[in-house]
Amino acid sequence: MSDTPRYSPLHAVHESLGASFTDFAGFMMPVRYDSDLAEHHAVRTAAGIFDISHMAEISVTGPDAGVFLDYALAGKLSAINIGQAKYSLLLNDAGGIIDDLVVYRVGEQHWLVVANAGNRFQAVDALNHRTTGFDVSVKDESDATALIAVQGPNALDIVQHAVGLELAADAATRPEPTLDALKYYWSLPATYLGNPMLIGRTGYTGEDGFELYVDVQHAAQLWNALMIAGESRGLVPTGLACRDTLRLEAGMPLYGHELDLTTAPAQAGLGKVVALSKEGDFVGRAATEKGTPADARVLVGLVGEGKRAARADYEVYSGDVAVGMVTSGALSPTLEYPVAMAYVDPTVSDLGTVVDVDIRGTRLPYTVTALPFYSRKKN
Amino acid sequence: MSNPTNLQYTEEHEWLLVEGDQATVGITAYAAEKLGDVVYVELPKVGAAITAGTVVGEIESTKSVGELYAPATGTVTEVNDAVVSSPELVNDDPFGAGWLIKISISDAPALLDAAAYTALTGE
Numbered sequence: 001m002s003d004t005p006r007y008s009p010l011h012a013v014h015e016s017l018g019a020s021f022t023d024f025a026g027f028m029m030p031v032r033y034d035s036d037l038a039e040h041h042a043v044r045t046a047a048g049i050f051d052i053s054h055m056a057e058i059s060v061t062g063p064d065a066g067v068f069l070d071y072a073l074a075g076k077l078s079a080i081n082i083g084q085a086k087y088s089l090l091l092n093d094a095g096g097i098i099d100d101l102v103v104y105r106v107g108e109q110h111w112l113v114v115a116n117a118g119n120r121f122q123a124v125d126a127l128n129h130r131t132t133g134f135d136v137s138v139k140d141e142s143d144a145t146a147l148i149a150v151q152g153p154n155a156l157d158i159v160q161h162a163v164g165l166e167l168a169a170d171a172a173t174r175p176e177p178t179l180d181a182l183k184y185y186w187s188l189p190a191t192y193l194g195n196p197m198l199i200g201r202t203g204y205t206g207e208d209g210f211e212l213y214v215d216v217q218h219a220a221q222l223w224n225a226l227m228i229a230g231e232s233r234g235l236v237p238t239g240l241a242c243r244d245t246l247r248l249e250a251g252m253p254l255y256g257h258e259l260d261l262t263t264a265p266a267q268a269g270l271g272k273v274v275a276l277s278k279e280g281d282f283v284g285r286a287a288t289e290k291g292t293p294a295d296a297r298v299l300v301g302l303v304g305e306g307k308r309a310a311r312a313d314y315e316v317y318s319g320d321v322a323v324g325m326v327t328s329g330a331l332s333p334t335l336e337y338p339v340a341m342a343y344v345d346p347t348v349s350d351l352g353t354v355v356d357v358d359i360r361g362t363r364l365p366y367t368v369t370a371l372p373f374y375s376r377k378k379n
Numbered sequence: 380m381s382n383p384t385n386l387q388y389t390e391e392h393e394w395l396l397v398e399g400d401q402a403t404v405g406i407t408a409y410a411a412e413k414l415g416d417v418v419y420v421e422l423p424k425v426g427a428a429i430t431a432g433t434v435v436g437e438i439e440s441t442k443s444v445g446e447l448y449a450p451a452t453g454t455v456t457e458v459n460d461a462v463v464s465s466p467e468l469v470n471d472d473p474f475g476a477g478w479l480i481k482i483s484i485s486d487a488p489a490l491l492d493a494a495a496y497t498a499l500t501g502e
Contacts, residue, residue: 020412031415032415035416036416036440036441036442037441040441241441241442242441244442245441307418307419307439308419308439309419309439311444330441330442331439331441333418333441360437
């Protein structure tokens with residue numbers, strides 16, 4: 001990777017909105033437009049619009065696409081319906097996690113794999129490497145694809161009112177598609193000003209919302225159409241800072257923090273994402289079946305008191321014994337107390353166990369708590 | 380926000396309003412902006428002896444932790460309780476109501492004027 005920063009197709013839009021930028025996986029992305037906290041609360045109470053065009057989109061097509069993905073990924077992707085999406089993992093032979101992914105089935109022989117920006121090339125390389133013997137084509141479409149997320153209780157209303165955005169009908173399978181009827185982790189093909197795009201009812205905030213995959217040429221126009229639709233519906237532009245606190249409250253892992261090459265899915269609470277019951281071999285199967293040592297650390301939620309947040313890389317203690325390490329943490333903007341995720345020894349992983357986190361020299365008590373910390377109220 | 384010319388500054392992004400051997404201390408608008416929304420402030424106790432360049436407090440945002448360095452050697456004479464209970468004052472009014480501590484100076488290193496500090500931050 002070069003040291004030259006890369007820019008989103010929406011960079012000029014963010015500059016005009018007064019965004020502050022941060023380097024994320026080589027991209028200069030908006031970290032905030034104004035206030036992290038205000039943006040966080042907007043997503044919980046109204047809606048936020050995120051540019052996440054740095055994410056990687058990889059098309060997998062061909063007669064063997066389904067069985068190929070069953071071999072290359074941890075889940076049984078051949079079994080999902082056209083339109084459906086599934087959270088999955090790309091494992092290595094040792095059962096470690098190369099990346100976590102959302103995979104959409106967009107056609108009979110076409111799946112779209114969405115990878116983290118920082119793992120784009122690792123994911124593309126691993127998929128390509130695994131194609132031997134399969135009649136399949138793997139194509140990295142990241143540079144041509146922008147990704148806009150609209151998240152929050154008003155997201156549906158906003159996306160429905162974006163001028164120029166039309167859902168694509170299909171006489172046989174969906175004569176009258178509506179976003180209203182689109183279920184969580186399903187997607188619909190659509191057009192924006194006549195150009196094909198994809199709308200997923202997916203997200204990374206713990207709220208209802210949509211992710212819109214559009215070609216880079218039309219990204220800025222679509223963003224503006226959504227902003228206009230959102231003007232009277234509480235929509236604000238939202239940056240990566242609040243995206244992180246939102247996903248933390250929702251108990252969602254972030255690659256590089258909760259997940260990495262040395263972590264087994266079971267340790268991260270993602271054992272069920274690995275479809276050991278599916279037929280045939282897949283990369284990481286043997287290692288996953290062997291299991292992790294009985295004393296392997298496991299991911300837990302931690303809740304503290306007061307205002308001092310446990311943060312990534314802080315040590316967790318039980319008495320004088322180091323028993324774990326924090327991977328993410330913040331003072332929860334919604335809950336107003338500190339929350340964290342940490343890998344801890346199984347001896348202290350039971351709910352209700354009190355441990356100490358070393359916060360820059362001061363040890364403060366934290367209680368092991370079930371994830372997520374926050375769940376939206378379902379209608 | 381421009382840096383007031385009646386203040387002096389440190390390379391650690393503190394400002395000082397020096398009046399005789401007394402000074403009011405805060406962090407600059409630049410530092411507050413870089414931190415993001417401040418959600419927690421920990422300040423030294425009144426009467427604490429502080430040494431220039433050492434960490435005497437913490438300023439936490441949702442995203443990160445900033446350290447408050449003593450801009451001079453001396454004694455803490457007052458802390459801003461309002462900013463402890465309402466940390467957002469650091470963002471809202473960094474050069475005013477968001478002040479952090481008052482100190483009695485026994486020895487001060489060389490400080491920057493507004494022009495030099497503005498040049499340092501490149502803004």
